[in-house]
Amino acid sequence: MDYTNYAVDNILSLCKMPSPTGFTHDICKHIAALLSEMGFEPTFSRKGSLSACLGGEGDHLVLAAHVDTLGLMVRSVKSNGCLRFTHLGGFPANNVEQENVTVHTRDGKTYTGTVYLNEPAVHVNRDQGGTKRSDESMEIVLDEIVKSREDTLALGISGGDFVSLDPRSILTPSGFIKSRHLDDKASAGILLALAKEIADGKLIPKRKISILFTTYEEVGHGASSGFADDTVEMISVDMGAIGDDLETDEYKVSICAKDSGGPYNYEVTTALVNLAKELKLDYAVDIYPFYGSDVGAALRAGHDIKHALIGPGVFASHGYERTHTKAIDNTLKLLRAYIVK
Ligand SMILES: [Zn+2]
Structure with missing residues (x-):
C-alpha cells in the first residue's frame, strides 16, 4: 500500500x-x-x-x-428571513464571502445557503467593492422560500445553530490538494x-x-x-x-x-x-x-x-x-x- x-x-x-x-x-x-x-x-x-x-x-x-x-454559527434570524452569523475561530469575514454553507439545526435538519454582502448586486450597490465586510454587513441567504423571520423560524432554524462552509475539496492531476x-x-x-x-x-x-x-x-x-x-x-x-x-x-x-x-x-x-x-x-x-x-x-x-x-x-x-x-x-x-x- x-x-x-x-x-x-x-x-x-x-x-x-x-x-x-x-x-x-x-x-x-x-x-x-x-x-x-x-x-x-x-x-x-x-x-x-x-x-x-x-x-x-x-x-x-x-x-x-x-x-x-473554522465555521459560523447563527447569531440571529433577521426580519428578512436571512441569518446573521458569528464566527467560529479566527478569520476575516472576506474569507467566507459568496461561500456556500450548510446550516445544521439542533434537531438534525440541514439547510443550504450562501454568505452574501447585505446588498450584493453591483447593479444596485455602488459601493459594493468598498463596503467593509463584517457580520453586520453580510448575511446568510437560505436556499428556501423565506421572506420573513417567521418563515425561517418555522423551518426550525434558530440562533446557536452551527454553520459549516463548503470545503470545495479538489485533488488536481498535478498533486495539489485545494480545500478549506x-x-x-x-x-x-x-x-x-x-x-x-x-x-x-x-x-x-x-x-x-x-x-x-x-x-x-x-x-x-x-x-x-x-x-x-x-x-x-x-x-x-x-x-x-x-x-x-x-x-x-x-x-x-x-x-x-x-x-x-x-x-x-x-x-x-x-x-x-x-x-x-x-x-x-x-x-x-x-x-x-x-x-x-x-x-x-x-x-x-x-x-x-x-x-x-x-x-x-x-x-x-x-x-x-x-x-x-x-x-x-x-x-x-x-x-x-x-x-x-
Ligand atoms: Zn490548525
Missing part, C-alpha cells in the same frame, strides 16, 4: 465532513471506526477528543492533530496513514506512541486535556504557515521553532531538524508570527511535557487553502523516522 496515497484519500474525505469547532461528533465517530477497523481501541475524552494508543514501549509520545475547523480546512485535516489524514502502517505491521515504533485528535483547537483549548498522564512528549502535527519571509512552501514539511507561544522544546525540535537533514527531506525551519498550536494549550493547562510542532506547508491558511501531496509525503516521512528512531 502507498501510505501517502492513503493519507491523501483520508484528507479528502475528512475535509468533506462538516466539523466546525464544537460540532465534531460525527467526524470523530468516523475516525474512531477507522481506528477500530485497524485493530486499535480508540477512546473519547469527556469533551470529545479522540485518542488511540498505537503500541510500543518507553517514553510516551503523543502525536496530535485537530479535526475541528486542510488546517488541520491534512495532518489528521497523515496520522491515520501512520496508524495504518503500524496496524499493517510495516512500521514498528521504538517507543510508546498515541495519536490524539482534538476538537477545540481553533478556539484555543484543544489539547488542554484528553491524553494519558504518562505522556512525556507531544508533537502537534498542524499546518506549516506560508508567507512573507518564511521558508515553508506547499511541498515541504515545516518544523516550527517558535510561534506566538514562544520557542518549542530545544531537544525535540533539534532532533526533528537533524532527522529531516539526515533523510534529505524537503523541509523548512520557520517561525510563525501569528500562530498558536494545540501543544501550547497543553502546556498552558499545566502539563509537564516536551513539545514540538511540525506539519505540511499550507498556503492561504484559514481561507481556501492549498497544499501538495509532496508536503504530505515529507511530513509522513519525518514522523515515520522519528517514531522508529
